[in-house]
Amino acid sequence: ETSITELEERIDMLEREMIDAQSASQRVDRVRFKPSTPSGELVSADGRSTTQLKGRIHMDITSTDDQFKYDGSKDVDNGSVVEGYETVNLRRLRLGVEGKFAQVWEYELQMDFAENEVDLKDALVAYRAIPNNRITFGFQKYAFGLESTNSSAHNMFLERSALDQFAPDRNVGIEWRYAPGKVNFRAGASILADDFIDGGEVEGAVANFRITSPVYQSNSQLVHLGASALYNHFNDDNQESRYRARPDHKWGERMVNTGKFDSKSEINYGVEAAYQYRNLLVMGEYVGSMIDRIDGDSVNLGGFNVQAAYTFTGESWTYRARNGGFRAVSPDNPISQGGWGAFEVAARYSYIDLNSADADPMKDIKGGEQTTMVVGLNWYLEHNLKAQFNYVHAEAKYQDVQTAINADKFDTSSYQFRMAYYF
């Protein structure tokens, strides 16, 4: 008959193998889902490589009033009135792949296919071996200001305010991010090439930075402060600036517009602040632009915005120290769990001044001033599915830049609806 010792040895062996078997599922190439998102990630056994599909769909229905379209000429009478209309569109249809390789490298490739066109958004590789640091190379977005830096998936309103035009364009370059806890610093250097994608010529160079910090943070409150700047240097055969903006909706006509004017370089700078008290979030920023003309004169443009969201259902926006920005609320009681999701009201006031007086009145920049007011209702059905309603009222004023008299005024309104989904 078998001895107890023999049995014991076999049980010892089984117990060791069981430990191996139990941990085996952690040691194979596998799939990993985050509870909140529908897109699974492939993860290698050693954790050094990952692959994940990413997507974002923004589908809009917009109704707009008659509105004035201004071409930036000195004479407002050259503008035209465009009749109001209803439109239905895809604002964003992004599809991409991102992941990690060789442990210390990340990669992102994302394209937008909205309007049935291809529009590259990100094509970058990032080096992450140094703790708290990330250095990205490639075609990418550069940090500037609060609303512009925050992902379009997590903005309060359908469109960013007109200040967004002061932020750097996506382009090929390098960005360094240093985020050692309480401070977030990003600095970039990129090539200016407006039609980069079509084999466009290099038109200049851009340097930019943004520094932010959650200067005060308690269980219920947060104060965020930040500053940004960029320097655009134009090549000799491309010395030209233009600033212009739509009335806070993509399908609106441009009501303020400096037209093209000669310039050697631009410095844009901004300050930003945010205050969060539980389910209330208030944010504001100011941006200025100093443009150096060829004859040495300066053009000064700028603007500000203030916005706030109050989430009825009690959820809070999530502060992301890593990005110096906020992530929209995730509903405590989503539709999928029998709830009604989260509801939020939001409002934004923004002002932009594209006028600038010159010693020589012939060289005045007369882009106009625009104020917009947006009132929004956000319904978060699920973590990654929301519906947004915006009412926008915009007013543009054009006046004699020297005397500030004889102002012409035009206003317009629009109603916008979006269904937004991402994975």
Next chain:
Amino acid sequence: ETSITELEERIDMLEREMIDAQSASQRVDRVRFKPSTPSGELVSADGRSTTQLKGRIHMDITSTDDQFKYDGSKDVDNGSVVEGYETVNLRRLRLGVEGKFAQVWEYELQMDFAENEVDLKDALVAYRAIPNNRITFGFQKYAFGLESTNSSAHNMFLERSALDQFAPDRNVGIEWRYAPGKVNFRAGASILADDFIDGGEVEGAVANFRITSPVYQSNSQLVHLGASALYNHFNDDNQESRYRARPDHKWGERMVNTGKFDSKSEINYGVEAAYQYRNLLVMGEYVGSMIDRIDGDSVNLGGFNVQAAYTFTGESWTYRARNGGFRAVSPDNPISQGGWGAFEVAARYSYIDLNSADADPMKDIKGGEQTTMVVGLNWYLEHNLKAQFNYVHAEAKYQDVQTAINADKFDTSSYQFRMAYYF
């Protein structure tokens, strides 16, 4: 020496852990392949989230005879003869992602890249919490008729018949599907916006429904009946209709064409029937269109088709009650298992009448009549790989709409070959 009781306890523990270990593979995020398709699905541990890549490639070689191209004017002499030619193309090159999130939601994103252009096909989110119901939101296809509703991956012939033009366009809207077993009901409401994708204006609204039922079903036989209708309402500044058709192949010229004419609204309606006896499938449908002109007069257009497939090798098409349609055969002896796949002959006769007489002969619609005959041979190499050969003969007749005399006739033929693959 160790007691037997101690050993027993250790074995008890091992047995419990073994049960856990055995079921563990079912409780982790994982990959799931269906036996028939090459594309794996990512599935979360809780089964609430999935992600899967989907694709479809249709590669065609076509040879076409000289043919008549008609522009819809009153005078056939304005048409032109286009010389026959050979062409090789991608008819469909679709790539997409679909899946599930938060258990009760599904999502689909699919684009077509054929002809090196981007063409959105589906961008939708579906709510599935209520048993037998599915409510979809977004850019999608709407149900109408048998051939038009069935997926292009599972049609008998390379192209749908000319009746397809009476079905609603893909657009942004809502569709409700109720499928409690023996009845399939779908009803939709969508926005009419012809160039939706380019930020196009809203041009009207569409309501549609389709109801089908397998009224008789035995082991060897199936009878399917159905009815569909749609109502197109045009906005005041977009009161215009046009119906036209190619001779059942994508690269052919349009031989029937009403040209654009004023209209306030359209009602299209259809009835359909299918009979299946083992490896024989016969289908037919009739569609009519009543168009309401601005002065209150009516335009009446319509047509029908009858088609049948007989699978030599004995396989049957699969009825999908969920969609009210048929799935093409899957070969019992695919190439990969040393067989020769499945072979099938098919034929379709279709007729469309785009003439309509008016009280005022000046307002006659003279789009012409077209009959087409398609003979096909389908070779199913694998579940998801097939080759299709079609011979199409089309004949168009143009006559005085009031008197039905003085008919002009033109005919043309084409040979078409397709390699079709999907994952």
Next chain:
Amino acid sequence: ETSITELEERIDMLEREMIDAQSASQRVDRVRFKPSTPSGELVSADGRSTTQLKGRIHMDITSTDDQFKYDGSKDVDNGSVVEGYETVNLRRLRLGVEGKFAQVWEYELQMDFAENEVDLKDALVAYRAIPNNRITFGFQKYAFGLESTNSSAHNMFLERSALDQFAPDRNVGIEWRYAPGKVNFRAGASILADDFIDGGEVEGAVANFRITSPVYQSNSQLVHLGASALYNHFNDDNQESRYRARPDHKWGERMVNTGKFDSKSEINYGVEAAYQYRNLLVMGEYVGSMIDRIDGDSVNLGGFNVQAAYTFTGESWTYRARNGGFRAVSPDNPISQGGWGAFEVAARYSYIDLNSADADPMKDIKGGEQTTMVVGLNWYLEHNLKAQFNYVHAEAKYQDVQTAINADKFDTSSYQFRMAYYF
């Protein structure tokens, strides 16, 4: 008390279950990462199906001198000088899916989205049931020569030499590959359709083959020899040839150009050789083209290139008998493991002659001659990430084809940088 026999039986059972549990992870649908690439592959439990995402990004910065652009007319004075400029672009942005289904079939779908356009690269299905054989159907690349057949992900320089224009275009067709060890043979038949993708007409047919062999192979040395040929037959209404080339960089102007001339068919042929000694690789090839004009006269064009790479850090290029080509080095000490990657110098000399004398001097082909010299530095940071620097000097010479006198000469230089990444 429990008997030892009972315990023994329970242990027996546990041991059997443990063996099952241990092998279970090999029998489920799963993910599989190769150590070197960031993109995971989905693999079905039976190994018969796989799916994998593939991508390739080439981002370039180029600076070019003034250069001459030649239109292929008889008179060089018709050419124009294009000013030098700097440009930044995506040269390649490929995304695709590939895998296996039903064990014996492979599929590939790959598109390029560079310059924000869609450009199909591969859409094929391959039959692999017969050992050493692979038969591919669809839109694909055909084998011809060493540099042209090798993947752009593994070329020594940013651009292939001008000889690449003699290789067949991607098109719809069939290719057979037979690779029984020491010999690699590929033969293809494809349809000529220049703008295939836009529903283009069939313009002719192409037959091609390539045969290569590693005729000598030791631990430290390898000798590779090969030969290729293609036959282009043009349809009656498309009897036209044109050969032209850029100065070995994508954004340069074409300096040699035959212009369009009548032709019935073309035969292109090439011989190739490569010699590898450890971390040194030398390759060369010669290509000739005989074009049959409508009146029976012949046009003779051709060229050659020689290139070599020496890898400082000691790594070797990998010979791939399966493809008859070489894979770029993978660094022994990548950045991710604290190393500096691999460094390599490379140089290429190429010559192309697009002149051809005719009995009738009016019919001379006067495309010009071009010599280019490229010097390169390749820095392999990781297995799938590299930076490449190229300096190109190109010289074009145009002369009287009959007398070879009165030569005009133009030269140009360019500096090119690439960041290349693939998954």
